[in-house]
Amino acid sequence: xxxxxxxxxxxxxxxxxxxxxxxxLQFVRKLSGFNKPSxxxxxxxxxxxxxxxxxxxxxxxxxxxxxxxxxxxxEAVKARARARKRFPDRQAx
Numbered sequence: 001x002x003x004x005x006x007x008x009x010x011x012x013x014x015x016x017x018x019x020x021x022x023x024x025l026q027f028v029r030k031l032s033g034f035n036k037p038s039x040x041x042x043x044x045x046x047x048x049x050x051x052x053x054x055x056x057x058x059x060x061x062x063x064x065x066x067x068x069x070x071x072x073x074x075e076a077v078k079a080r081a082r083a084r085k086r087f088p089d090r091q092a093x
Contacts, residue, residue, distance in 0.1 A: 006019075009059075014060075024052035024053035031048075
């Protein structure tokens with residue numbers, strides 16, 4: 001359920017609005033237990049996603065580091081290698 005919640009800070013290029021929105025959506029889904037809310041809960045669910053994305057955006061903007069930015073492709077290669085090691089019977093890809 002939380003596959004889109006990834007580290008978004010300190011990447012070059014920076015996290016996109018779509019990435020922040022996807023992480024916020026997954027976070028609210030996890031907290032609420034809803035993959036898709038009922039009509040009665042839809043407004044509260046959407047408001048929570050928007051509020052979570054705004055807070056995440058502000059957090060990412062305000063964080064500081066002396067480390068150089070990470071490369072997305074390099075991090076993806078490392079993640080696939082970890083997956084192959086962790087799940088040797090599955091094809092990672």
